[in-house]
Amino acid sequence: MFEPGTIWAYPTDTSFGLGVRCDDPESLQRLKELKNRPDEKWFSLMVRDWEMLTDYAEVPQGLDADWFLKSPKTALLKPKEKLPQTGFWPEEKVAFRICTLPTVSQYIEFPVTATSANISGEDPVFCTQKLFDNFGTNINIYSELGDLDQSGPSEIWDYTVEPPKRLR
Secondary structure, three states: OOOOOOOEEEEOOOOEEEEOEOOOHHHHHHHHHHHOOOOOOOOOEEEOOHHHHHHHEEOOOOOOHHHHHHOOEEEEEEEOOOOOOOOOOOOOOEEEEEOOOHHHHOOOOOOEEOEEOOOOOOOOOOOHHHHHHHHHHHOEEOOOOOOOOOOOOOEEEEOOOOOOEEOO
């Protein structure tokens, strides 16, 4: 899963997400086009665990893995140089999430996009049939967990400012 050249729909703790490796600019561009995503909307990234997050982002004191795991959370963090700069997220701050599903996290060997699996401007997707209706054979679907319970979006916090600011 998440090999270069592939786009995967995968379950998250909020809805289905669409994932491509963050070092795969061709797939990032295809994903942007599939979603009909406006240029001014950036992709967020999903990492496997706390260790991967600290490899790719500067994590401020006081922020820990439990913060991400208690409820769906996204943090804007300053990226480290190790994170490829592709133009699909800003250079100064990148939105990161930690994968909370062990069935998915085992496949994340490199940060992947965590954009919602919908056409831009439409509602989040919770069922595999809607994924197929929206994207057909343009994506792979990881559906080991089947359809998802509907939940709200993640909280988004900007940790590049002091004090950290809740954006959603």
